Amino acid sequence: xxxxxxWQTGVIYQIAVPSFADSNGDGWGDLRGIIERLDHLxxxxxxxxxxxIWLSPINVTPxxxxxxxxxxxxxxxxxxxxxxxxxxLLVACHDRGVRVMMDLVLNHTSEAHPxxxxxxxxxxxxxxxxxxxxxxxxxxxxxxxxxxxxxxxAWQYDHATGQYYYHAFLPFQPDLNWRNPExxxxxxxxARFWLEKGVDGFRLDLVNFLYEDERLRDNPRRRFxxxxxxxxxxxxDASQPESLKAAADLRRVADEFSERALMGEVxxxxxxxxxxxxxxxxxxxxxxxxxxxxRQRWSAEGFRNAVQWLEDHLPGCGWPCYYLDNxxxxxxxxxxxxxxxxxxARVAATMLLTLRGTPIVxxxxxxxxxxxxxxxxxxxxxxxxxxxxxxxxxxxARTPMQWSxxxxxxxxxxxxxxxxxxxxxxxxxxxxxxxxxxxxxxxRQLLRARRDHPALREGSLRMIGGAPRHVFAYTRECEVERMxxxxxxxxxxxxxxxxEATRSWSPLLSTAGRAQPCGSACTLAPHEALILEVCSRSAxxxxxxxxxxxxxxxxRRA
Ligand code: NOJ
Numbered sequence: 001x002x003x004x005x006x007w008q009t010g011v012i013y014q015i016a017v018p019s020f021a022d023s024n025g026d027g028w029g030d031l032r033g034i035i036e037r038l039d040h041l042x043x044x045x046x047x048x049x050x051x052x053i054w055l056s057p058i059n060v061t062p063x064x065x066x067x068x069x070x071x072x073x074x075x076x077x078x079x080x081x082x083x084x085x086x087x088x089l090l091v092a093c094h095d096r097g098v099r100v101m102m103d104l105v106l107n108h109t110s111e112a113h114p115x116x117x118x119x120x121x122x123x124x125x126x127x128x129x130x131x132x133x134x135x136x137x138x139x140x141x142x143x144x145x146x147x148x149x150x151x152x153x154a155w156q157y158d159h160a161t162g163q164y165y166y167h168a169f170l171p172f173q174p175d176l177n178w179r180n181p182e183x184x185x186x187x188x189x190x191a192r193f194w195l196e197k198g199v200d201g202f203r204l205d206l207v208n209f210l211y212e213d214e215r216l217r218d219n220p221r222r223r224f225x226x227x228x229x230x231x232x233x234x235x236x237d238a239s240q241p242e243s244l245k246a247a248a249d250l251r252r253v254a255d256e257f258s259e260r261a262l263m264g265e266v267x268x269x270x271x272x273x274x275x276x277x278x279x280x281x282x283x284x285x286x287x288x289x290x291x292x293x294x295r296q297r298w299s300a301e302g303f304r305n306a307v308q309w310l311e312d313h314l315p316g317c318g319w320p321c322y323y324l325d326n327x328x329x330x331x332x333x334x335x336x337x338x339x340x341x342x343x344x345a346r347v348a349a350t351m352l353l354t355l356r357g358t359p360i361v362x363x364x365x366x367x368x369x370x371x372x373x374x375x376x377x378x379x380x381x382x383x384x385x386x387x388x389x390x391x392x393x394x395x396x397a398r399t400p401m402q403w404s405x406x407x408x409x410x411x412x413x414x415x416x417x418x419x420x421x422x423x424x425x426x427x428x429x430x431x432x433x434x435x436x437x438x439x440x441x442x443x444r445q446l447l448r449a450r451r452d453h454p455a456l457r458e459g460s461l462r463m464i465g466g467a468p469r470h471v472f473a474y475t476r477e478c479e480v481e482r483m484x485x486x487x488x489x490x491x492x493x494x495x496x497x498x499x500e501a502t503r504s505w506s507p508l509l510s511t512a513g514r515a516q517p518c519g520s521a522c523t524l525a526p527h528e529a530l531i532l533e534v535c536s537r538s539a540x541x542x543x544x545x546x547x548x549x550x551x552x553x554x555x556r557r558a
Contacts, residue, residue, distance in 0.1 A: 010051025022412035069110035201261035281317025320357030343527035
């Protein structure tokens with residue numbers, strides 16, 4: 001199956017650029033820093049062996065929201081480097097077979113963007129309609145009841161011109177008006193600009209927020225919710241049909257180039273929306289984020305149900321995409337970890353890297369970096385600062401990469417923009433590199449297994465029925481091989497009955513160091529993650545039809 005696209009077979013590694021590696025000693029991670037650290041990612045025998053990197057936003061920005069407040073879409077922020085640095089990064093990555101994806105923030109700009117400066121300057125400025133401006137209602141009430149994702153009304157009153165502008169996120173991130181054809185044209189052109197530079201694709205920020213209801217209808221209310229935003233059903237301010245059309249337009253731009261991929265952040269509590277952005281698999285986005293997966297607690301049943309839902313609802317040619325960590329989430333090592341964090345991190349990694357779909361690994365996840373506690377005075381995230389002391393800030397997941405036990409964790413020789421987590425002396429690349437029993441070594445083994453075994457990369461997925469409570473068990477199967485993945489989420493031994501079509505399974509990888517083959521049943525050690533393969537080809541009768549691959553082969557032919 002050699003012609004399967006890279007965004008299906010590959011593993012994507014998310015790099016928070018400000019926090020990965022600082023090459024020039026100013027305390028900020030930068031593009032040159034990434035080039036210097038590429039050996040960690042790919043190209044050598046001891047590399048992780050990832051296939052693509054996704055860079056957090058690198059455009060010119062006041063950095064009010066981690067770069068998700070863009071002030072110039074066609075220039076790189078000097079703290080991250082120059083266009084020449086990006087070109088060098090592209091060459092260095094492509095030489096190693098690594099693709100480079102950028103974050104594209106299409107929904108809103110920074111209030112410091114010259115477009116917005118012009119737009120807010122007067123009601124008849126030619127850029128006025130590039131943003132969403134409306135009159136308020138009587139008694140100084142905003143145009144409608146829509147709420148910003150973070151808090152409060154989504155409308156901000158602007159004294160200069162006596163109108164409100166709309167912002168789905170923070171007040172300094174005014175929403176662009178995608179109903180204006182000039183805006184649509186410009187933003188598609190921005191995408192084209194970076195694709196022409198050789199970028200392999202984009203992660204599309206808040207792609208289902210591009211359009212709002214033209215008539216500004218209020219959202220229906222929910223009766224019970226833990227916070228006001230969740231008390232509205234976001235049927236008019238998000239996931240509008242026009243945003244799907246924008247996704248299709250973006251796909252057409254991507255398809256002007258070869259082998260480019262679009263991965264959408266579909267921010268919603270309706271999993272159907274995630275699937276909708278894949279269209280029929282060829283007419284919208286290549287990948288879209290599935291939040292049901294990441295919202296699970298430590299529960300085998302929860303993850304199994306989430307995966308099964310997606311398998312059942314994906315369009316014919318759609319392809320899943322899974323992640324457990326990113327720059328907005330409490331790091332999974334802390335979030336899911338509990339008292340057995342290290343053991344659970346291995347189970348979680350095994351699940352992430354063996355499910356059918358494209359996995360995304362967040363920098364430091366492979367080391368077991370924890371959610372850091374950031375002193376109030378060092379906080380950068382506006383959400384964390386606004387709601388302090390509530391632990392909702394996102395800085396704790398964005399601390400510098402822990403390369404070594406040296407001062408600054410090998411990230412920078414200067415004071416880093418966010419403090420290094422104090423775990424760095426014990427938990428870092430240098431130490432874990434040298435330890436075959438480390439989490440980093442486990443990640444490497446899993447990634448190697450993915451490379452060596454087409455069933456794990458491309459095969460169909462079937463749940464193993466009758467697995468005991470707290471066990472998530474499935475098979476992966478393609479024309480040439482069959483594997484089973486057994487994940488014990490509990491601290492007790494569990495007996496799993498293996499599928500009958502096979503007589504003998506041999507361990508490929510086991511966190512319990514298992515060496516003996518299993519027969520028809522297998523006793524899992526507490527928190528064991530186990531990958532089995534069929535011992536001999538003759539012992540295995542394929543359970544035809546093999547739904548995943550053949551379905552995809554049909555899609556490719558079409
Ligand atoms: C989603 C991004 O992941 C988050 O970090 C950002 O704050 C918002 N979009 C606003 O752009």
